Amino acid sequence: MSDLTQLLRRDLPASIVVFLIAIPLSLGIAAASGAPLFAGLVAAVVGGVVAGALGGAPLQVSGPAAGLTVIVAGAVADFGFAGTAAIVAVAGLVQILLGASRLGRAALALSPAVVHGMLAGIGLVIALSQVHVLLGGAPQSSAWHNLRDLPAQIATHHGLSAGLGLLTIAILILWPRLVRISLLPAALVAVVSVTVLAHVTGADVARVRLPDEPLAELVTPVWPDAPLRQITVAVLTIALVASVESLLSAVAVDRMHDGPRANLNRELVAQGTANTVSGLLGGLPVTGVIVRSSTNVAAGARTRASAIMHGVWVAGFVLLCAGLLERIPMAVLAAVLIVVGLRLVSLAQIRTYARHRELPTYLVTALGVVAVDLLTGVALGMVTAAVLILWRLTRCEIRTVQRAPGQWLVTISGTLAFIESARLAREFAALPEGEEVDVELHLDYLDHGAFETIRDWREAYQKAGGQVRIREVHDSWFSRATSGRLGEAKSTPRLLGSWSRWQSLDLQRRDAMAAGIAEFERTVAPLVRPHLATLARDGQRPEQLFITCADSRVVPNLITGSGPGDLFCVRNVGNLVPAHGRSSGDASVGAAIEYAVDVLGVTTITVCGHSGCGAVRALISGAAAPGSSLGDWLALAGTEFTDPADEERCCTDNVLQQLANLRTHPVVRAAEAAGRLRLTGMYFDLAEARMYEVDPLLGAHRPVHTPAA
Incomplete structure (x- = not known):
């Protein structure tokens, strides 16, 4: 598929879906932050265009995030919005320094239980404040005050805006369960339908207010008139929370697609650049947003063009169609934020942390954010995590x-x-x-x-x-x-070492295998029995056919880090694959290939050679006598060595020849042509204990995994 075709078929539709979600969320987050509504739209445009163009996670979509709402609201209350915009710009510079210092991975050292607990606490704070807006009141200065005054707010008379907000919540909850159309996200359907209803009925409710001339109303950042220490805390808080949230989102998005992996340091620099630009233009802080990013992937995006275009669509809509946005009731945006906030409290995450005995860290962080403030909650969570680690150690x-x-x-x-x-x-x-x-x-x-x-x-x-x-x-x-x-x-750990590593020589002479079986049944079997029982019940579904040498030093599951049910293995002398029709009476390899491709549906076939291969040495020297079983078998290799003096190159040449032999099998050719099958060549260096991938064109090999610098 050409780049233009991919852009039109994949990225363009995905960008429209994300754009439709971004508009109501950006307005709602700005409202909850106490910032001008236009600031949320500025952040959406900058996040899409700047972070999308420069980012290290191509499919991540950036913009204003609910996770920063509490922090921004506090900054607006302390410094005013012009001062907050200046702080956002400086926070972006801090992020750029962190990324340039290659500290992207370091941000992920923070316990996920603390991060998710922080987001859960923020979600509760958002929901508690926006319930008052939905019911026709005004949010209080803290979560505790919002909670304290909630019964009285519920007991008072509620006007039409409360009904519109409740209807919005009902649509947000029911729409995804009743309609499976990704091009019509629930947030869009809820906001548009309830806004139309309010307009048709002429409802007298508070609505969105945007400047008549948006570009002329951009807020100019002003350095806050406040103590430097207070400003520094605000800058670092926004920079660190935005960085962690963006990087966690990038890692999560990586798990949703099979495209290029995220470069976290580059992503951090891009997020910092976007925040600096957003702050200078009077926008909210920008982060990678998992809701928009996951929607982007689900809608079929393949490149960063989708994120960039979504920002362009937001800008165009604001400049040309601002009047439509001003028809949206504020209660509708409050309803959207209530649902978004409550969804930050994930029951699945709570169950996960309970299983991993990290629930105290999660709960302490969340309750600390709600009861005191964000920094205190995070600090309490980190202390709790450290105490639990020390206790376990x-x-x-x-x-x-x-x-x-x-x-x-x-x-x-x-x-x-x-x-x-x-x-x-x-x-x-x-x-x-x-x-x-x-x-x-x-x-x-x-x-x-x-x-x-x-x-x-x-x-x-x-x-x-x-x-x-x-x-x-x-x-x-x-x-x-x-x-x-x-x-x-x-x-060497006992279960990874050979018998000679942990059994006495006398025991080896008597019955090493029996002792090894006893060791397995006593120590390993209880651990793997549930998994093996599942495989026994459900059958095997291996991901790949792994063809390697019968050499006793090559242990497929060990060198690939795989377990029961992962590899369908064929082992023979020299990891040979006889060409189709040249089985010399032994059709076992061909039968295994057909079974793996047609019955098991493997998606990869790997031929793995290794250093010091005796079969390759025999092929080089001609040591296998013609007419012998070994000679007849090695004659099926079909390998011609480019440099017989270079044993390592001969081993990789043999791998390439067996890949060529594989393609003579009809089932392999058909599956590969249909895009259902991939062939790879590997070379395992015994002395280095390292796996290499064999280049199909040059015959050279490169490490499969290169450790990060």
């Missing part, structure tokens, strides 16, 4: 189970530090004397004090006639402490 799980008469199992998991020594000693003291005790350690850390507690108890228990066996899973903290090497680098 000093806690471990100790379980004691009697497996049979006279046999006990003590399982210790997590971090075992000296602070747990007293509890550990109590658990050991409760064991009957003179019996067999297995102590199983699943530790991510063991300090010397806790080590001495275990060691001293073992010695005393054995002297009293008991037997103690200590087993370590995943790591060897206790063994290293016993040999005086506790501070040394970690050894």
